[in-house]
Amino acid sequence: MQGTVSLTQFVVISILKIAIGLGALLTLDAYTVLAERKIVGRIQNRWGPSRVGPFGLLQPVADAFKLLFKEDITPPYVYKPLYLLAPVLALALSLCSIAVIPIGNDITIRGYTTALQITDINVGLLVILGITSIGVYGVALAGWSSNNKYSLLGSLRASAQMISYEVALGLSLVGVLILSGTFSLRGIVDAQAGTWFGFIPRWNIFPQFVGFLIYLTAAYAETNRIPFDLPEAETELVAGYHTEYSSMKFAMFFMAEYANMITVACLASLLFLGGWHGPLFGPPLMQALLPVFWFALRVFFFLFLYIWIRGTLPRFRYDQLMAFSWKVLLPLAIANIVFTSLWVALFS
Amino acid sequence: MVHTVLFTIFALIAVAGAVNLIAQRHPINSALSLIVVMASLAVEYLLLGAEFLAVIQVIIYAGAIMVLFVFTIMLLNAGEEERTQGSRVALLLGVPGLVIGGGTLAWLLFRHSGTGAVAAGALPGFPKEIGRLLFRDFLLPFEVTSVLILIAIMGAVVLASPPKGAQEPIELPPAPQGEE
Numbered sequence: 001m002q003g004t005v006s007l008t009q010f011v012v013i014s015i016l017k018i019a020i021g022l023g024a025l026l027t028l029d030a031y032t033v034l035a036e037r038k039i040v041g042r043i044q045n046r047w048g049p050s051r052v053g054p055f056g057l058l059q060p061v062a063d064a065f066k067l068l069f070k071e072d073i074t075p076p077y078v079y080k081p082l083y084l085l086a087p088v089l090a091l092a093l094s095l096c097s098i099a100v101i102p103i104g105n106d107i108t109i110r111g112y113t114t115a116l117q118i119t120d121i122n123v124g125l126l127v128i129l130g131i132t133s134i135g136v137y138g139v140a141l142a143g144w145s146s147n148n149k150y151s152l153l154g155s156l157r158a159s160a161q162m163i164s165y166e167v168a169l170g171l172s173l174v175g176v177l178i179l180s181g182t183f184s185l186r187g188i189v190d191a192q193a194g195t196w197f198g199f200i201p202r203w204n205i206f207p208q209f210v211g212f213l214i215y216l217t218a219a220y221a222e223t224n225r226i227p228f229d230l231p232e233a234e235t236e237l238v239a240g241y242h243t244e245y246s247s248m249k250f251a252m253f254f255m256a257e258y259a260n261m262i263t264v265a266c267l268a269s270l271l272f273l274g275g276w277h278g279p280l281f282g283p284p285l286m287q288a289l290l291p292v293f294w295f296a297l298r299v300f301f302f303l304f305l306y307i308w309i310r311g312t313l314p315r316f317r318y319d320q321l322m323a324f325s326w327k328v329l330l331p332l333a334i335a336n337i338v339f340t341s342l343w344v345a346l347f348s
Numbered sequence: 349m350v351h352t353v354l355f356t357i358f359a360l361i362a363v364a365g366a367v368n369l370i371a372q373r374h375p376i377n378s379a380l381s382l383i384v385v386m387a388s389l390a391v392e393y394l395l396l397g398a399e400f401l402a403v404i405q406v407i408i409y410a411g412a413i414m415v416l417f418v419f420t421i422m423l424l425n426a427g428e429e430e431r432t433q434g435s436r437v438a439l440l441l442g443v444p445g446l447v448i449g450g451g452t453l454a455w456l457l458f459r460h461s462g463t464g465a466v467a468a469g470a471l472p473g474f475p476k477e478i479g480r481l482l483f484r485d486f487l488l489p490f491e492v493t494s495v496l497i498l499i500a501i502m503g504a505v506v507l508a509s510p511p512k513g514a515q516e517p518i519e520l521p522p523a524p525q526g527e528e
Binding site for chain 1: 410419422
């Protein structure tokens, strides 16, 4: 909480921030889906959606209406309380992470200084990891409560995969934490300000390149995206854990997946690519907004990477997937921690 | 004031979750109740100013251990438990024992504990301080505990591995051509 504001001011500002943050996240969510369809279309030598609105830009609106008005089927023999809870849990948790993600420097409006972030807590990174680790339940419970063998297989795969890759994911971040000495996302970004030798930006990706690759791989697996989309592998499992879901309940899983992608993209930008650091110029207003622009650019890059990989790589086999996590990523991540701590202990 | 109200609410939720854990007949519901208990405990830690501990509680207990519980229940497809009448001995000895034991404990806590109320954030809650406590002041107990856990893991592996020669080799399907 800021030092000099009243409680009312604080509450109003916080509610505003939450509304704007959620609105922006959900819009980005919808347009990432469109971007994916268009870019994958181009990769596969076709156009993608182009009919609704100019360049197909209103397609997300059409999709939203379609999903809202579809018949909402609850199959018989499902375990109803959990069947209804699962999509809500998945979506709610995926939207929660935005609360601790900073998107730029402090800004001052009419003498009131506020951070471009819903809340800055000193264990921000751990909060995101915690929310992700709870996110497994949405998928796991959906598959189990559906009372369908394909759903159950999908959710078993999802839980096993997410637990395995979470270990590598958590360990890959330790290197960054050692270098910056804080759990606060804002603190980690601040530690990356400046340059080495005058021209190389002090981004964590350079000393932590191995950590970066492990993080990216494990995070892509955590979000169940190709090539790690075993939980919903449509050639073997119909649609995996959301086979029995339709209408808005299906849409909630869909939105949760894309919100998770956005969180991963934000986190990768903050932890490894220097967050919002970039050249600042122009009038004061532009100087205030440029960091947000630089940050958005990095996030879009990672989202594009997601889509690019989806259009390029085939799916893993299940045993390869598990072996890769435990036999390749985990030892690499541990070696990375050992080397980083030795480096810090010896040279700083 | 707000803290006390929130603390009471989440304490009640934790107790309700714990009671529900025993009352439910389906293992999945019990496991989920346990997650509720752990999450409300995390909120209590948060209210006391221990942010780090709160988040770790969620990551380790709710996020890792309970996921394995739920995973196992789903994998074994455990059904509903049967209700028994319960034993008379447990009823005759257990209920008075519970009342006497709980009463004594409560009385002792009220009368003899020297601890006063702790203001929120008064105790070390930051990762740095916890790290210092663990790796300097309590280094030996910490390391001994990790050895203990290692022994438990080894025990589990020994128990789970089949006796020598008893297992038939698992036939894997032939790998697709042109690989590795």
